[in-house]
Amino acid sequence: ELGLKSDLLDRRLRLNIAAFLMKIQDLQVTRFFQPQGSSFGEFLTENAGEAESKGVELEVVWQPLPALQLGGSYAWLNAEFTDFQGAPSLEPNGTILDPAAFNGKKLRQSPENTFNLYGQVSHDIGQGKVWARLDFRHEDEFFFDPSNDPITASWAHDIWNARLAYETGDGRWQVSLWGKNLGDEQYLTHLFTQRGGRIAFGLPGDPRTWGVSIELNL
Numbered sequence: 001e002l003g004l005k006s007d008l009l010d011r012r013l014r015l016n017i018a019a020f021l022m023k024i025q026d027l028q029v030t031r032f033f034q035p036q037g038s039s040f041g042e043f044l045t046e047n048a049g050e051a052e053s054k055g056v057e058l059e060v061v062w063q064p065l066p067a068l069q070l071g072g073s074y075a076w077l078n079a080e081f082t083d084f085q086g087a088p089s090l091e092p093n094g095t096i097l098d099p100a101a102f103n104g105k106k107l108r109q110s111p112e113n114t115f116n117l118y119g120q121v122s123h124d125i126g127q128g129k130v131w132a133r134l135d136f137r138h139e140d141e142f143f144f145d146p147s148n149d150p151i152t153a154s155w156a157h158d159i160w161n162a163r164l165a166y167e168t169g170d171g172r173w174q175v176s177l178w179g180k181n182l183g184d185e186q187y188l189t190h191l192f193t194q195r196g197g198r199i200a201f202g203l204p205g206d207p208r209t210w211g212v213s214i215e216l217n218l
Helices: none
Strands: 002-008 013-033 042-065 068-083 113-125 128-139 157-168 173-180 188-194 199-204 209-216
Touching: 013 188
Parallel strands: none
Antiparallel strands: 002 013, 013 042, 042 068, 068 113, 113 128, 128 157, 157 173, 173 209, 188 199
16 A cells, blocks of 8 residues: 655645555455255355455545645545356356456445545534534445346435534533435445346435434543
C-alpha cells in the first residue's frame, strides 16, 4: 500500500489518498450449490484458493468556514478470483461446472465504485449548538455469490440521509430528528440462491425511515 495523508490550507483541508494491491491465498467462501454426486443443493464453505484485490481510496474534508464542513470519499476496487479451487458443481442442465470457471469473477460484495458526499452546518445557541447534516452515498452493482450469476446481483443504488440535532455545550445530551433513505431507494443487504441458481431470496434494505433520537453520554 502507498498513500499520502495531508492537512493543507492552514489545516482547513484534509486530503488522504491510498493505492493498494493485495494477493490473497487460502481464501474461503460460502455458497449454495449442488455438488457433483449429490442429489440436493447445499451450503458449503469451501476453498476459493487465490484472489487479487487492488484499488484506490480518496478522502477529502474541507472546512471553508467555522460553521460549515464539506467532505466525501471515493473508492475504486477491482477484486477477482485468480485460482478458484472449490468443488465442481452440477448445473441445472446436468453439466458439470469446472471450478476454474470462477477465475476472473468478482469477489462477493465488491462494488467497483463507491463514493459518499456530505455537508454539515452548525450554529451556536446559548450554551449549546444546533447542527444539520446531509449525506449521499452511491454504490455500484456487486454480486452476493462467487458465480457472479446475474440473479445474485445487487443493483447500483443511491442513498440520501439527513439529520438535524441540538447538542448541549458539555456534549452530554443530544436530541436529533433524522431521516434515512430519503429517496426510498430499493436495494439488497443480503441474498442467496437455491435450485441451482434458478431462484433467489433477498433481504431488502430499510425503506424511507424517520425518527427522533435522544442520547446521553455519561
